[in-house]
Amino acid sequence: MRAPLLEVLELVVHRDRTPVLDIPSLRVGQGEVLALIGPNGAGKSTLLLTLAALLKPAAGTLAYHGEALDTEARRQAYRRRVTMVFQDPLLFDTTVRENIAAGLRLHGVGAEEREQRVAATAAQFGIGGLLDRSARHLSGGEAQRTALARAFALRPELLLLDEPFSALDPPTRGGLLEDLGRILADTGTSALLATHDQAEASRLANRLAVMKGGRILQEGALQQVMNHPEDPFVAVFVGMETLLQCRVATTTEGLLTLALGGHEIIAVGEAEVGDPILVGIRPEHVTLSLHTDKTSSARNQLAGTVTKVIPWGPFHRVELDCGFDLSTWVTPQSLTELALAPGRPVVAAFKATAVHVVRKGHHGGDAAQT
Amino acid sequence: MDLIWDGLRKALELLVGLDPEVLGITLLSLKVSGLATLISVVLGMSAAVAVALNEFPGKRLVIALMNTGMGLPPVVVGLFVTVLLWRNGPLGFLGILYTPAAIILAQAVIATPIIAGLGLAALQHLPPELRLQILSLGATRPQLVWLLLREARLPLLAAVMAGFGGVISEVGASIMVGGNLKGSTRVLTTATVMETSRGNFEVAFALSFLLLILAFSVNALLTHLQQSRRPR
Structure with missing residues (x-):
């Protein structure tokens, strides 16, 4: 059997010595888009940070392609294949071009290939015309597109998205969701999307996990969870109001x-x-x-x-x-x-x-x- | 007003005439304060990065101490460095009291906490998630530090300017550990104090103008560095 892209077992994460996350098991397969939905404080961001190897779990294992990320060297190598995008675009104070190139520079990609990838990724996200603009003079949607392009330019195998659309107005969000959905499908990139919006989840994801209080209450295929919630909280959260x-x-x-x-x-x-x-x-x-x-x-x-x-x-x-x-x-x-x-x-x-x-x-x- | 105009004219004469003594004093000021600032940048920035990027018990206390250090009175520093370098003192064997090296040491002690404190504030002002974002783009630890410093370059260069400004204008420590020895440890501030006490106001004015020009030139250079490579 082929190992899943990412597998989590018996994961426990503490913050200030209090357990905030307890995930007995979670898998993300190749090309899968898994949405994590739940209210604020459910542990979605903490889970993403842990999966990005940016937060050390108190217990449990993280395995990538079946290989446990148990040494700092492996975690470092893993961080070069997985990229996270936050709610705040967190752009550098330079041009859009240099922002998209930033990750490529860190990875030591040569100038010629860097130029090519920056141009191609910018075109995918519809910001090809903004390359020489200062990142400080972008609209919210343009800034988030730049942040996504910076992540995609690295051609990550797994993309971790922490509510990247929640600060955008509805038309901007709609356009970006559509483009992102297409690009994820075209590139076959796997993704984890944290959101508290079930509509956003159903537009991008093919699997859904509902979180509450640091636990996953239910996880499965999108329609399965939407139509067959196994828990009253999940039912309400996926819109089953009665x-x-x-x-x-x-x-x-x-x-x-x-x-x-x-x-x-x-x-x-x-x-x-x-x-x-x-x-x-x-x-x-x-x-x-x-x-x-x-x-x-x-x-x-x-x-x-x-x-x-x-x-x-x-x-x-x-x-x-x-x-x-x-x-x-x-x-x-x-x-x-x-x-x-x-x-x-x-x-x-x-x-x-x-x-x-x-x-x-x-x-x-x-x-x-x- | 005559005094000021005479001072300006005298300063021009000394400058245009390349008066060797005045030129020597000016260059020594630049060298001593420049080196002291350079040492403080290395020590202060390292301290700022170490405190900003790590969590440890007593971090708040360390930050409070750094901030207190920004207000160290130069005469207090002068006193401690003098005692330290005194013939029988712990560092007396170095034999550098009343040499430019002693002034550099004292000025570095003054500027390091200024650069560390302001540098730390600059780094802490960055969004907390930026560090995570940079790491998740695949940065190594040195790459992370470099990108954070680059992102905070405006306030960081302001910290360097504050450090340099603090030591180029400082007189208490220089006079105590340097001794204002002619041709050896006389810098612009100590010379100005001496000429004023002697009633040589024109010369004192001239030296003051030179000090201002020097401070302006260095800060103009740093400002140029700070504001360049910023896209509009």
Whole structure:
């Protein structure tokens, strides 16, 4: 079996003698983009610094291509194949050209090749026209592009990105995300991206790890974690806003009827009758209408009333009382057509496959409800 | 006003006429303070880098001591260096008291904490993550130090200027460890003190102007270094 690009085992990191990170195991494969998402203080940055060999772990091993980074010489060599980009572009007080060339100079790359690589990388990031500009006179987006170009010019095998977009305005961020995604794919570079934005994660990553309190709660393929969170905290963090604690009433051919107060919800899954079960529903999977639609493929059609309408960017967030709390997104057009306002009776519809089993049994109630 | 104009004219005469004694005093000032500054740059910058890049118990105390050292009174330094170099003193065997070497030593003691303290402040003012960024670009330890010094070059050169300014203008230590000996340890400041006490105001003025010109020239050179290679 081929060794993964980077493998972490039994990693423990201390800061001021307090453990801040505890990762039993984590792997990054060749060409993989793994997003680390979690709130501030979850340990994302600490994990990246440790993986960059810039922070010494208190315990555990870091293996690169199956070789443990156990000596300073190996760590030094490793730092030449892995590069980190921070939230602050941290550019040198010189030209864009010299900034992109900085890492190449450190690696002892000759002048001719340096020139070529600087020009090529600058072109990839769309800053070819800024090469002679002072790094002090760049916009936020241009500065971050320069920082990324400085990292990419080294042709790293693994790129560690510590929230490099969080200080940028949405259009700038969108453009840069698109370019970075393309360049990562074109060059086959593996990357770890720390972010607290699930949208950013889903645009770049093919794998997702949700962190909290220095631990990885769940890690897996992007869609798997997004749609099948195994923990209430993960569910909320990946946007599964409605979490419901139910009991299994009946099971027939893979379909579960779940009892919740006096209401019934149909879900897909396997469970024993009588089991307590925690399910989650993403707001975007819930649609609203004024009447029950017999022809609809949505098995769940629940009558309820609107409790709140909140403008939310281009959409409106609508909160409902269906005997339990349920939330959904609607367009301004639907808002007008359905005359949605607090007190308005509506029918909320969602498919049985939109009800995701988060956990069987009772959940501890930590941060489950938003 | 006449006194000042006479002083200016006298200074010009001494300069244009290349008065050998005045020229000797000026060159000695430049040599002594220049060498003292050079020694202080090596010692002070090393101390600044060592303190900035390492975490150790008592770091705050060390920084406080460095900052206190920036205000060392020259006469106090003069007293200690004199005692140190006195015939029966710990370094008496060197036999350098009342020689230019003694002045260089005393001035280095004055300038080192200035350059170390201001240099440390300059390095600590850099973003803390810059060090990590440079290391993650694959820098070795010496490369890291070089890039950090280059990144902080403006305040670092200001620190060098402050150090040089402190010693070129200092008189207490020079007179105590040098003795203001004619043709041997007489520098611009000690000569100015002497001529003023004798009432030779024109000569004193002339020497003062030379001192100002010297300080200006050296700082102009350093400023040129500081401001060059900065893209607009």
